[in-house]
Amino acid sequence: MQDGILTVRALTEQLRRSLEGRFPFVWVRGEVSNLSRPGSGHIYFSLKDQNAQLQCVWFRGQQRQAEQGQSFDPLTGEVFDSPRPSPLELLRNGLDMLCAGRISVYAPRGQYQMLVELVQPAGQGLLAQAFEERKRRLAEAGYFAQERKRLPPWNPQRVALITSPSGAAVHDFLELARDRGSGAQIRLFPASVQGEEAAPEIVRALETANEQNWAQVIVLIRGGGSLEDLWAFNEESVAEAVFHSRLPVVAGIGHEVDVTLADMTADLRAATPSHAAQLLWPLRAELRQRLDESEAALRRAFAARLEREELALRERENALRWFSPQRHQARLAEQLARLSLTLRRAARQWLADKSRVLEGLERSRRAALTLGRLDTRQARLSLLRAALDAALPRRLSDAEHTLALARNRLRTAGGSWLESRSRRLESLETALAASDPLSPLRRGYALVRTAQGGILRSVGQTAPGREIEVRLADGRLAAVVGSVSPDAAQSGEENT
Structure with a gap:
């Protein structure tokens, strides 16, 4: 059976257990129909009313109460003056009968049926009538809900x-x-x-x-x-x-x-x-079995947990090996070996290329440097050397003069920049000193806060009896407002 999918037999078995547990013994009244008495001795019939029908089977082994000639009712214990007819004789199509038994499911046909244990005519004794009346009344009151x-x-x-x-x-x-x-x-x-x-x-x-x-x-x-x-x-x-x-x-x-x-x-x-x-x-055996099953389940869970932890440990070990300094050094060594091999190959290739170029140049030199060309080029070289010797002192003098001018301009600009930065720094220090909240306190002023920590800027923010905190330059004072006297001029301005 796949998860969540029942076979027909499994579903039928669950329905049978549910019905037998819910209706272990019930009384049903109805009209007998489809009565059948095969040679096995079992009796098959249906109980029906105007709206429904119930299949019933009365197995031979449950027909003990049907013995003929009894002068008492085995259900109620009532004693009669003469022997009563057997229910087997009274059971006929079309008769109104009372049947007692349990509800079950007949799996081959997939239908529920009543396994009859007791049968009697619908007429009942006084006690049974009183029982049914009380049963009806209590059922209406919800006693059986x-x-x-x-x-x-x-x-x-x-x-x-x-x-x-x-x-x-x-x-x-x-x-x-x-x-x-x-x-x-x-x-x-x-x-x-x-x-x-x-x-x-x-x-x-x-x-x-x-x-x-x-x-x-x-x-x-x-x-x-x-x-x-x-x-x-x-x-x-x-x-x-x-x-x-x-x-x-x-x-x-x-x-x-x-x-x-x-x-x-x-x-x-x-x-x-x-x-x-x-x-x-x-049963104690069932408890022991449950204990054994729980122990086995615990062992399986422990083994599974141990296996999971071992797998996680191996994964962490592999990760640790991969990120370990030794492994890192090994990877760097491998990378260095690859780079070294690549460098050697590139160097050999570069030397080979240069050798070919050099050979080509050598061939060109040998072809170009004849004795006549060599004399001409030697004369040209002498002229260039003489011109260079004449121009070099002049260029050096011009370069030194330019350098001296640049040095003077740098000194002038640096001095101006330092002077402006010094003035800016002095201005910022003055502004910072002016913005220091503690500076007025050192001049004798005080900073007053409410009990909640807010700054007290107006007498309207407090009242007599409230706690305040007074901050001075060298500490704090806890005080209580004795009275509040608004400034008259300030109050007039506020009213205006």
Whole structure:
């Protein structure tokens, strides 16, 4: 699978886990249609109403409640005077039926379906009717809303357990708690889980656990039983106590097929008391596996980090070698060797060129310097030497005279320039001395600043009682304005 791209099977598996986790057990009412009874013993049908249809499968292994001749309802525990017909016989196309089970996904067809566990006609007993009425009322009040439910902490260390201390559920829960997680403290809040006193005791236990505020999560558990046995958990007072609990509540009441109002109101529903412990604490083997995986991941990360650092170190070493003085000297030596070779080649070429030129000149000289030409040129040379000897003293005298004049002009100009620069320097020194802010202070004046550091130029800038700073030539004075008296003439000018 590429990053971000799922295969059809992977997506279908994620949808299946999501649906099974969201709908572990639901009741659905609808009209039976498309009923099929193949030889495998499984039963396939659809539940439909006016607007929707749900595919259902009732596997043979889940048809235990369909035994013929039972004189009681295995769901509600109601006892009847005569044996009731099997739901297998009642299941017909067009009948209104109630089916209970979990929602899953059938991967080969990519469709969701209901895995049926219980089937009964739509007619219900008085307790079931009361249950549905309370369920409707609490649902309208928002007791079952998913957005208000909180996830319990993972691997909690402090757990408040509300159950009967003499029941089998508490032993199953504690046994699993002892073998799972990283160790936790469990505080038992005993309460009856069946009978008339059960609901008030459960409510008091919930309130006490919240008042103590010791636990991280509250666990409410009870073993299986009939609808009458579990009726305390269908009382509105218990559902209200669960709803108003400040601590998250995990409910594991009865068997997987048992669903109470407390289950639906709780922040997390467990199928059984043992399942509640499984939801709270992971297997120790899983924790060890996570630890091993974390250690392996840490080792891999350390190895990767070490490899990256070694690579960076090698890069820096290479860079250091490249910029080191020794390497720099080596590069200069290589460059000097190349330049020396180039220079030798250029020198040889230059000498060869000059040799050819010299040979040509020598040939020309030999051809040009005959005895007659040599005498003529010797005579010409004598004349030029005589003219040079006559003109050289005169040129030297003229050059010395010109040099003397230039020297005199330079001395005159230099003196004038120095004199003008001296006058300019004296003028700048005078202006600088006049601009010195401390010069008036040495003559007895003072520089006054406000407490904020601003220069005080007018009496209007201050008031009696304000702090000022007086700067004198040799230091500072901290003072407080006693009174302010504006100058009359100055004030008149300002008013004008």
